[in-house]
Amino acid sequence: MASRPVASTWIATRGRRLGALTASTLLVAATVAACGGGGSGGSGTADDPTTITLTHGYTDAEAAAITSLVGEWNTDHPTTKVKIEFNGGNDNALQKTVAGFTAGNYPDVAYEFGSSAAQLARQPKLIDLTATVASPAFDWDDFYPSEREATTVDGKVVGIPALVDNLSLVYNKKLFEQAGVAPPTDSWTWEDFRAAAKKLTDPASKSFGWAYVNDGSEDTVWRYLPLLWQAGGDLLTEDNKAPAFDSAAGLAALGQLRDMVVTDRSVYLDTGNQNYLNLFNSGKIAMLWTGPWDLSSITSDVDYGVSVLPGYQGNHETVSGPDIYMLFDHSGPRHQVAIDFITWLTSAKVHLKFSIATGDLPLRKSETALPEYQTFLQKYPGAKVFVDNLDNVRHVRPNIASYAEVSTAVGQMVQSVLLGQAQPQAALDSAKAQVTSALSQHS
Known part of the structure; x- marks a missing residue:
């Protein structure tokens, strides 16, 4: 899935930004074994936390970084729990998610290629995030325009930016x-x-x-x-x-x-x-x-x-080929935990921790104004032009099936x-x- 500066994953995951699945592929996907879905309603207490599942295809530095951040969330939010599950690689993300709907064990949050947005936008269990991002506290305009456009299908916000890049x-x-x-x-x-x-x-x-x-x-x-x-x-x-x-x-x-x-x-x-x-x-x-x-x-x-x-x-x-987190509904409590978690994960300070650990570019413009951004630039000096070049992204690929x-x-x-x-x-x-x-x- 996301995978950028981790070289060993690039060949296997270039479909993240480059691939798009045909209808026949999706039919085949429905027959394969699915991963994910291991969440529970819980009672929202420390003894019985509301548990959600995040599926991803991260490897190497990115896998370590997401594991660390999920651990931080779980420690700081004892009445909720996020479980992470590896989906076998981001090239398989859409197939595994579709198969999960067939099997009834789909995840609460799934990392998906931006090119999958149009297919999954038709899924009845998809959580419409339009109202969520409209909240002033979310600061939707802080994300780069290409990211916002990549998460929007037919005027509806179907995901939250997970990764951004450019040529x-x-x-x-x-x-x-x-x-x-x-x-x-x-x-x-x-x-x-x-x-x-x-x-x-x-x-x-x-x-x-x-x-x-x-x-x-x-x-x-x-x-x-x-x-x-x-x-x-x-x-x-x-x-x-x-x-x-x-x-x-x-x-x-x-x-x-x-x-x-x-x-x-x-x-x-x-x-x-x-x-x-x-x-x-x-x-x-x-x-x-x-x-x-x-x-x-x-x-x-x-x-x-x-x-x-x-x-x-x-x-x-x-x-640019932004990737996105897409959220799917299991219950009211899990629905809210998924929104709260992904809002936290993609906040400026938290995501910049992920960027420093992995080399992935900042998701939010405000990340570049944080003091820790200088640490990012010192660690990845070649990345500065890529960050600045996000201002030269004015189109994204069309979100169509x-x-x-x-x-x-x-x-x-x-x-x-x-x-x-x-x-x-x-x-x-x-x-x-x-x-x-x-x-x-x-x-």
């Missing part, structure tokens, strides 16, 4: 110096980026200026979206009823990628095995568009820097262009037809 430009300072290329700046344009990547490429040594994941999956789409948004485009129309990427902006974004990959040959196309990071560590790739989850896997001998993404006409927009089909069509569109199998306009036209069909089936 920024990570670069090898030594390679830039050796090539005589000035380091990236916050005013870099697409043209600056393309020119630098070309100068940083050496066919003789099989070195590349940039890497792009081109397996046609959501990972491919994830990196295309900032280009589309920067150029003034969008994935779908405002009502999510029709494709919108088949535009001048969509063509410009595809053209930028094609020019760098096909014409300049300055981009290493990763097949989805995440080998780009090994090549970055070995000095074979000079620049990555990646998130804070990869920082801990960059070896100590690589002197790297972090910058915002290159922009288009001054727009340096990036993409058909997102998986939309993503598949767009991912294949980009992949076909970068493999030289289709021209940008033809690829746009083909993807438009596929997305139109997918959206009509869910209308």
Whole structure:
């Protein structure tokens, strides 16, 4: 599930931000054994506490951090108890939660990918949090806009932000110096980026200026979206009823990628095995568009820097994939304990403890004003640009049940262009037809 700076979990959990499940996957999910649901009404006393269950897929530092914080809550709230259960990994979160509804042992709180919000929003047991976040004491506006948007489906708040990230430009300072290329700046344009990547490429040594994941999956789409948004485009129309990427902006974004990959040959196309990071560590790739989850896997001998993404006409927009805690109703007392616990867990002071322990970015803007934030920056110096770059997140992926089909069509569109199998306009036209069909089936 969340997993960012823990490198060992990134490959297994990249679906957190990148994956979206199809309807057939959800049908299969209903047949598998579920985890979670081990709560009890209790009488709300120290001898018989009201007990709720939190399911998650955290590993390593994040697992240790959530265990510590839950222990702190249980100590300070003797009439309630939170039990934590590992769901087998965040890639399985949606399947396990759905199976729990079938078996009747669903959790009170579940960590879910943001892309699961639309599917679970239809669950009758879901707790509507719209009124909860509207309370002045909750300070909903303290969360970054992308987080708030990711938790909202059809005007209803269906979850509380659990994790936030974004794509920024990570670069090898030594390679830039050796090539005589000035380091990236916050005013870099697409043209600056393309020119630098070309100068940083050496066919003789099989070195590349940039890497792009081109397996046609959501990972491919994830990196295309900032280009589309920067150029003034969008994935779908405002009502999510029709494709919108088949535009001048969509063509410009595809053209930028094609020019760098096909014409300049300055981009290493990763097949989805995440080998780009090994090549970055070995000095074979000079620049990555990646998130804070990869920082801990960059070896100590690589002197790297972090910058915002290159922009288009001054727009340096990036993409974020917030994850969320979703709450499900068992009874009135458990319902209230779940709300109280998750409000506490995502409060500024408590969450900053989690960030310091794990490297996950602050969820709330107010966390950056706390004295302990300096401890976070000292421990994770490369994270500062990622935190600041949250202000460059203006869109999130659409919260719709058909997102998986939309993503598949767009991912294949980009992949076909970068493999030289289709021209940008033809690829746009083909993807438009596929997305139109997918959206009509869910209308």
